[in-house]
Amino acid sequence: MTDMPDTDARIERLPLLDAILSRLRDMIIEGQLPPGTRLNEGQIGQQLGVSRTPLREAIKYLASEGLVELVPSRGAVVKQFGAREVRDMLEVIRILEQQAGIIACTQATDAGIAEVRALHDQMLDCYARRDRMAYYKLNQAIHTAIVALADNGALCEVHARLQTRLKRIRFIGHEGADKWAGAVAEHEQMILALEAREAEGLSEILGRHLTLAWDRVRAEFDAPS
């Protein structure tokens, strides 16, 4: 396992604020608070069992994280991303992953690469079992792990932040069996290129993988359910 606790790594943590942040992020990602929803401080505070003060602090934190938008006199609403914004974010992710991959090919440790391979194998298992949820999480973990191989804290952080914003959207994952198989094949190629430390090839595949991810997401926007 990589020691990259999602969005930020600190030694000690603030119990309450951290708990509220996790809960809120989950509520947003899982769709319990759909995009556009005003989050009512009274209600949510009661629901989480905390007063408004620490809750508001958490909301400000999430606002800076980009999951939530602050609108004057009206509190915070769950940020809604348009097709354009999603495309932009995926493009930045692509840039980051490609460069991370290139760096990883030259300076990752064999052990680090082996860890990614292990995640990949686990993911294949999930694919075999058609366990979408577990597959999805391992998928994210693999991309995070590849970025982590570049051993650049800022890179990991920025990547994680963008990934968090997109979780809600990619979580949908309605792709059909064929697309899914395609994605798995791409991942297979990724791992092979990484193990062979072929920077060019890895970068190319990562780029294609992300481009296809965008295609899949775009379909959601063109034909909104």
Place this chain on the structure above:
Amino acid sequence: MTDMPDTDARIERLPLLDAILSRLRDMIIEGQLPPGTRLNEGQIGQQLGVSRTPLREAIKYLASEGLVELVPSRGAVVKQFGAREVRDMLEVIRILEQQAGIIACTQATDAGIAEVRALHDQMLDCYARRDRMAYYKLNQAIHTAIVALADNGALCEVHARLQTRLKRIRFIGHEGADKWAGAVAEHEQMILALEAREAEGLSEILGRHLTLAWDRVRAEFDAPS
């Protein structure tokens, strides 16, 4: 002028929170609150003329922004970056600027490029007058503007965030006349490549420029004043 208000662009703004954020950021960047300083909520609140509640919310926002670190039962301290972290951030900035430059070469408008040229010319003026402060600000503005040419909101945002974190460090700007002249020459090349829309050349120069920036900063770390 590019319409890129530093870190985030919203239509309406929250008066107080926004004011506090600006003030705090300034205090940190200008060194009024040096790295490692605990920010005392009572004192700062009194100094800014606001109560602790909105101040704390602003601090949480800055924590998510990475300017400040939250330590349990001890409030927030101004984040101190080590050589490694600075190098990592500069590397990510390099990656982002290089890609932005490549994209800009193919899809920027002539008007957009002209704006960057205008900033550059202004900067040359400042250099002629040896106005370090104005030079520094235009320097940042130019890099921001080049990134903006890629017309990717997420890219701008991520770049701006990293740039903000580094402001405090790059602000020092102790470089001697020779290095300064070198930086100006690099900028000249950048603009020429951009105007010629030579993606490869622009990317190469941007990369070198950022690498040299790191060399300059590294000197600060090797020989801390």
Place this chain on the structure above:
DNA sequence: ATCAATAATTCTGTATACAGAACACAAAAC
């Protein structure tokens, strides 16, 4: 005089209180 233990103070973390803006609903005017 130095250090340890303890007391006093400060500061953070959380809850609550209050004022004003936004919102919802109902009644009146057109």
Place this chain on the structure above:
DNA sequence: GTTTTGTGTTCTGTATACAGAATTATTGAT
């Protein structure tokens, strides 16, 4: 019937209050 206006409610924004942890000062012992 539709729009407008007025009123009551809800919710946000900010200040304040209070409990507990951390820090500092003080006192006693070696």
